Amino acid sequence: xxxxxxxxxxxxxxxxxxxxxxxxxxxxxxxxxxxxxxxxxxxxxxxxxxxxxxxxxxxxxxxxxxxxxxxxxxxxxxxxxxxxxxxxxxxxxxxxxxxxxxxxxxxxxxxxxxxxxxxxxxxxxxxxxxxxxxxxxxxxxxxxxxxxxxxxxxxxxxxxxxxxxxxxxxxxxxxxxxxxxxxxxxxxxxxxxxxxxxxxxxxxxxxxxxxxxxxxxxxxxxxxxxxxxxxxxxxxxxxxxxxxxxxxxxxxxxxxxxxxxxxxxxxxxxxxxxxxxxxxxxxxxxxxxxxxxxxxxxxxxxxxxxxxxxxxxxxxxxxxxxxxxxxxxxxxxxxxxxxxxxxxxxxxxxxxxxxxxxxxxxxxxxxxxxxxxxxxxxxxxxxxxxxxxxxxxxxxxxxxxxxxxxxxxxxxxxxxxxxxxxxxxxxxxxxxxxxxxxxx
Numbered sequence: 040x041x042x043x044x045x046x047x048x049x050x051x052x053x054x055x056x057x058x059x060x061x062x063x064x065x066x067x068x069x070x071x072x073x074x075x076x077x078x079x080x081x082x083x084x085x086x087x088x089x090x091x092x093x094x095x096x097x098x099x100x101x102x103x104x105x106x107x108x109x110x111x112x113x114x115x116x117x118x119x120x121x122x123x124x125x126x127x128x129x130x131x132x133x134x135x136x137x138x139x140x141x142x143x144x145x146x147x148x149x150x151x152x153x154x155x156x157x158x159x160x161x162x163x164x165x166x167x168x169x170x171x172x173x174x175x176x177x178x179x180x181x182x183x184x185x186x187x188x189x190x191x192x193x194x195x196x197x198x199x200x201x202x203x204x205x206x207x208x209x210x211x212x213x214x215x216x217x218x219x220x221x222x223x224x225x226x227x228x229x230x231x232x233x234x235x236x237x238x239x240x241x242x243x244x245x246x247x248x249x250x251x252x253x254x255x256x257x258x259x260x261x262x263x264x265x266x267x268x269x270x271x272x273x274x275x276x277x278x279x280x281x282x283x284x285x286x287x288x289x290x291x292x293x294x295x296x297x298x299x300x301x302x303x304x305x306x307x308x309x310x311x312x313x314x315x316x317x318x319x320x321x322x323x324x325x326x327x328x329x330x331x332x333x334x335x336x337x338x339x340x341x342x343x344x345x346x347x348x349x350x351x352x353x354x355x356x357x358x359x360x361x362x363x364x365x366x367x368x369x370x371x372x373x374x375x376x377x378x379x380x381x382x383x384x385x386x387x388x389x390x391x392x393x394x395x396x397x398x399x400x401x402x403x404x405x406x407x408x409x410x411x412x413x414x415x416x417x418x419x420x421x422x423x424x425x426x427x428x429x430x431x432x433x434x435x436x437x438x439x440x441x442x443x444x445x446x447x448x449x450x451x452x453x454x455x456x457x458x459x460x461x462x463x464x465x466x467x468x469x470x471x472x473x474x475x476x477x478x479x
Contacts, residue, residue: 041398048396049389050104052409054080056152056416057107063151064109067144074131077110105465111144115450138439145431152417156366159410161359167403168349169358171209172257174198176343179258182295186245187254191236193229194293195258200226208346214254218243219372247381261297262337270333271325277313277334284319285312294336301330367414374418388465390472426457 057080068075075096079087083101090099101107113132128135133144174181180195188194201207201216202224216223223238239245246254261283266273285291286300287309306328312321324332350358376382395408423433430453438444445453 042393044398044400045393045396048400048405048408049393052396052405052412053104053106055409056155056413057081059151059155059413060148060416060420061107061109063147063149064111064144065147066151067140067147068109068111068133071136071140071144072131073133073136073140073144074112075109076112077108079109080107082106082108115447115454138435138444142432142435142439145428145435149417149421149428152413152420153363153367156410156413156417157360157363159359159406159413160362161355163403163406163410164350164358164362165352165355168347170345170347172339172343173208173346174210174213174257175208177257177259178342179260179293181255182258182293183255184249184251184253186242186249186251189245190239190242192225192227192255194296195229197228198225198255199228199233210255215369217254218246219369241379243376244379244381247376247379247385256295257339257343258293258295259337259339259342260292261294262341263334264337265335267333267335270331271327272332272334275311275322275324275332277311277322277324277332278315280315282314283311284314285321286310297336301326301332305330363410363414366411367418370414370418384471386468386471387475388469388472390469390476424457424460425453426461430454430457 061078061080065075065078077097077099079090079099079101081101082103082105083090083099084103086102087099088102090097092098111133113129113134133141136144175197177197180197182194183192183196198207198213199205201213202220202222204212205226207213213225217225217238221240223242225236225238227234227236263272263277263279263281263283265279266277283291283297286297287304289300290312291297291300304326306326308323308325310321311324311332312319326332377386392412395411397404420427421429421432423429434445434450434453
């Protein structure tokens with residue numbers, strides 16, 4: 040059932056993005072009185088699920104759910120309709136329009152994507168507000184992933200500044216500069232003394248190679264919130280409220296340390312040290328093959344209060360624009376990572392997109408992911424690759440500068456090469472998803 044919910048979310052998300060993106064091309068084409076022959080959600084090789092015609096345009100639903108398209112008369116596109124291009128040029132065709140109009144028609148989809156994201160963030164912030172864990176209020180400091188330990192961080196350190204900015208309150212204010220900035224200096228408090236740690240150049244390579252999902256987390260005690268019947272903890276006698284302070288002779292304090300250490304003791308019995316009512320004791324507990332003993336641990340909200348910001352209708356607008364701009368900048372900064380050995384192995388397709396969505400339907404998460412993917416779609420489409428919008432834009436800019444239109448043969452070859460490149464990238468990305476699903 041969980042996979043079905045994810046598939047439905049992906050299909051709905053992609054449908055919204057395809058319709059809005061292609062609608063951008065459609066809008067400018069109609070604005071400049073250019074004939075649009077087809078407007079399809081998903082692709083329709085050989086047949087469509089259904090279609091109907093209004094005026095000169097056929098609207099339909101294809102059966103290959105990988106995108107969609109508008110077929111604009113007099114344009115060399117993915118349809119490769121070269122027969123039409125052999126006919127005399129007509130005033131309502133794309134090729135007959137001035138270069139600046141053709142440029143806006145090709146940019147229409149990207150423009151709409153860039154507009155869609157902040158509008159969705161505006162709606163999200165107005166409807167649900169914003170909730171986050173205030174990093175700077177963690178009285179026990181922070182826990183760090185091993186890759187952070189390697190560059191000098193210790194569990195319990197408190198991060199107070201990043202690149203001279205001491206107004207640090209959220210996880211992303213720390214993680215984003217570490218991953219995306221060429222130079223990053225982190226100011227910390229350790230043992231009541233301030234010190235700084237300079238992050239290594241291209242630290243993201245280490246993060247990608249280790250498949251790190253989170254660099255740091257709020258440090259909280261390991262306190263049992265509930266115990267499941269007939270599992271190791273219940274059989275040993277552990278109870279709600281017990282504080283775990285050691286595993287297999289190794290002392291620990293935080294929840295992250297507990298989870299990390301448990302992974303080393305699958306399907307075995309270990310001594311667990313704990314506090315109960317101020318008294319320390321140890322007890323043998325069987326650990327399952329899944330590294331679990333059958334307990335739920337108290338969440339960070341027991342020790343640190345979540346911050347929530349409510350936005351009025353008008354206040355949510357600039358906040359939504361700022362969030363969209365921030366995500367856009369971060370995504371653009373990530374692009375060079377794809378051209379590294381570590382980044383190339385993380386390229387994903389529809390499986391990776393599916394994992395972005397929760398296993399239970401959640402509208403806030405759905406709309407946030409849709410807004411993020413709108414930004415992603417815009418950036419990818421504007422890349423100067425033939426067959427993408429950016430490829431057409433590149434040729435149009437050359438035409439505007441040189442005042443000379445590329446020949447139709449050049450456009451045909453470019454379109455063919457571009458489609459081969461895109462097909463190869465799609466196979467690589469989705470093949471990566473399959474490999475990870477099998478071996479991870």
